Amino acid sequence: xxxxxxxxxxxxxxxxxxxxxxxxxxxxxxxxxxxxxxxxxxxxxxxxxxxxxxxxxxxxxxxxxxxxxxxxxxxxxxxxxxxxxxxxxxxxxxxxxxxxxxxxxxxxxxxxxxxxxxxxxxxxxxxxxxxxxxxxxxxxxxxxxxxxxxxxxxxxxxxxxxxxxxxxxxxxxxxxxxxxxxxxxxxxxxxxxxxxxxxxxxxxxxxxxxxxxxxxxxxxxxxxxxxxxxxxxxxxxxxxxxxxxxxxxxxxxxxxxxxxxxxx
Amino acid sequence: xxxxxxxxxxxxxxxxxxxxxxxxxxxxxxxxxxxxxxxxxxxxxxxxxxxxxxxxxxxxxxxxxxxxxxxxxxxxxxxxxxxxxxxxxxxxxxxxxxxxxxxxxxxxxxxxxxxxxxxxxxxxxxxxxxxxxxxxxxxxxxxxxxxxxxxxxxxxxxxxxxxxxxxxxxxxxxxxxxxxxxxxxxxxxxxxxxxxxxxxxxxxxxxxxxxxxxxxxxxxxxxxxxxxxxxxxxxxxxxxxxxxxxxxxxxxxxxxxxxxxxxxxxxxxxxxxxxxxxxxxxxxxxxxxxxxxxxxxxxxxxxxxxxxxx
Numbered sequence: 001x002x003x004x005x006x007x008x009x010x011x012x013x014x015x016x017x018x019x020x021x022x023x024x025x026x027x028x029x030x031x032x033x034x035x036x037x038x039x040x041x042x043x044x045x046x047x048x049x050x051x052x053x054x055x056x057x058x059x060x061x062x063x064x065x066x067x068x069x070x071x072x073x074x075x076x077x078x079x080x081x082x083x084x085x086x087x088x089x090x091x092x093x094x095x096x097x098x099x100x101x102x103x104x105x106x107x108x109x110x111x112x113x114x115x116x117x118x119x120x121x122x123x124x125x126x127x128x129x130x131x132x133x134x135x136x137x138x139x140x141x142x143x144x145x146x147x148x149x150x151x152x153x154x155x156x157x158x159x160x161x162x163x164x165x166x167x168x169x170x171x172x173x174x175x176x177x178x179x180x181x182x183x184x185x186x187x188x189x190x191x192x193x194x195x196x197x198x199x200x201x202x203x204x205x206x207x208x209x210x211x212x213x214x215x216x217x218x219x220x221x222x223x224x225x226x227x228x229x230x231x232x233x234x235x236x237x238x239x240x241x242x243x244x245x246x247x248x249x250x251x252x253x254x255x256x257x258x259x260x261x262x263x264x
Numbered sequence: 265x266x267x268x269x270x271x272x273x274x275x276x277x278x279x280x281x282x283x284x285x286x287x288x289x290x291x292x293x294x295x296x297x298x299x300x301x302x303x304x305x306x307x308x309x310x311x312x313x314x315x316x317x318x319x320x321x322x323x324x325x326x327x328x329x330x331x332x333x334x335x336x337x338x339x340x341x342x343x344x345x346x347x348x349x350x351x352x353x354x355x356x357x358x359x360x361x362x363x364x365x366x367x368x369x370x371x372x373x374x375x376x377x378x379x380x381x382x383x384x385x386x387x388x389x390x391x392x393x394x395x396x397x398x399x400x401x402x403x404x405x406x407x408x409x410x411x412x413x414x415x416x417x418x419x420x421x422x423x424x425x426x427x428x429x430x431x432x433x434x435x436x437x438x439x440x441x442x443x444x445x446x447x448x449x450x451x452x453x454x455x456x457x458x459x460x461x462x463x464x465x466x467x468x469x470x471x472x473x474x475x476x477x478x479x480x481x482x483x484x485x486x487x488x489x490x491x492x493x494x495x496x497x498x499x500x501x502x503x504x505x506x507x508x509x510x511x512x513x514x515x516x517x518x519x520x521x522x523x524x525x526x527x528x529x530x531x532x533x534x535x536x537x538x539x540x541x542x543x544x545x546x547x548x549x550x551x552x553x554x555x556x557x558x559x560x561x562x563x564x565x566x567x568x569x570x571x572x573x574x
Contacts (some may be wrong), residue, residue, distance in 0.1 A: 056465065074443075075439075076441050076442055077442045079438065079439055079442075082439075091436060092436055094428070095433065101428075105420075105442075106440050109440045112362060113421075113422040113426045113442070114421070114422050115422070118424060118425035119425075
């Protein structure tokens with residue numbers, strides 16, 4: 001499904017701000033894998049997702065999705081393969097456009113945009129049904145501007161947008177980190193439900209070790225631009241936060257440097 | 265004196281309507297795409313120059329206006345490519361195009377800084393001649409209605425949506441497969457095409473194309489956009505009405521100018537006055553925000569039952 005080979009990325013090479021973000025990362029995802037990605041600050045988790053989706057170009061290595069080499073494709077051309085939800089609720093939607101218009105934009109991901117209507121009435125009816133499933137009352141606010149929604153509502157909407165057209169891979173980049181705990185749990189449960197219902201392949205970056213353990217069928221841990229731990233199946237089900245921390249210290253030889261992960 | 269002033273109103277109204285068309289072009293870049301495009305100072309004169317030169321050399325005036333539109337589109341294309349492919353900030357890209365257009369406009373006019381066109385010799389679409397003013401206002405109104413109708417339709421299409429998304433949130437647009445560079449170029453092309461049409465009409469209205477007719481045009485366009493927003497922002501939510509507000513903003517601007525000239529403002533001080541108007545109208549919404557922000561943050565200090573969102 002996804003095949004990453006020897007992927008490397010250095011930011012600001014040759015300057016005092018040089019930062020190796022990814023170094024020879026290899027990762028293969030099977031169809032239907034739901035991988036949680038965990039690691040300290042600056043470990044390369046977000047960079048990995050941003051390289052897959054094409055925000056950053058690769059220094060070396062390759063990214064192959066379903067047999068298609070996307071390594072050198074610009075971000076907007078890769079978009080048809082990926083659904084994305086971002087950490088900042090502002091990033092995933094257009095605030096001054098209507099809910100229905102946002103959904104319609106996402107429904108056309110990877111398709112030619114023509115001079116046909118931007119949102120048809122048939123689509124609106126369909127979106128209304130979909131929004132009902134979120135249980136947030138958004139189905140009655142199709143023509144409201146997205147800027148009026150709360151952070152949690154916006155993330156739920158972005159999630160719907162990202163999966164409106166079934167993506168080959170769903171990329172969730174700390175998408176609940178900016179929400180309050182209650183809302184965060186709701187959005188997380190919704191993500192899990194959509195991934196299961198639609199049989200999606202997904203990667204979810206999180207700073208919450210419990211979430212990383214409880215969700216998905218596979219967990220990878222990153223440190224200094226490398227994948228240092230890759231656990232799946234029965235072994236993952238038995239994981240505990242303590243065991244995970246212990247493993248981290250064992251492999252990396254340092255303490256887990258992420259207060260948010262330890263405190264949550 | 266008041267009566268005399270009222271009798272002189274049709275002229276600033278007509279002028280304001282023609283500048284209102286220009287303001288619609290500015291709205292596309294400034295509000296829809298969130299770009300400040302200074303190309304317009306050049307492309308409005310290009311529109312005027314192309315129209316006058318072609319008409320005086322025997323072209324049909326409507327055809328000449330269409331070519332003026334295309335010339336404006338070309339100017340926008342240059343700015344768009346400088347901005348997206350050369351990575352030049354939009355403001356600077358616009359300034360570069362605007363500067364080069366000064367030379368190009370002189371070339372178009374055969375090296376002359378001013379090319380006259382008279383309503384006596386040519387069958388003009390609009391004119392500031394007193395007898396032709398009613399017809400001019402009607403024609404400008406038709407132009408406005410047609411342009412707004414086309415833009416309203418266009419920005420409701422898939423293509424139009426993608427341009428709006430590009431202006432609203434580039435990261436989101438790209439994540440949804442939109443080529444934001446091409447959309448910015450398209451918006452700049454469309455905007456400058458409309459501005460050049462306004463320039464073509466304006467040259468007829470003032471009976472000449474002048475190399476300096478576009479100096480400070482962006483400020484007048486912004487003034488129209490912002491006056492329209494300040495007055496109608498609360499009630500005009502529909503896209504077509506927002507465009508219409510730009511036109512009304514242009515008309516109000518020119519009526520105000522007529523008043524201050526009547527009161528005795530020196531024409532030489534007009535540009536200073538225009539700049540002040542724009543600065544104040546841009547500043548007022550900002551100050552309002554600052555003030556209300558302070559007030560609401562005070563409110564937040566009082567303990568409030570946390571409302572669970574989502």
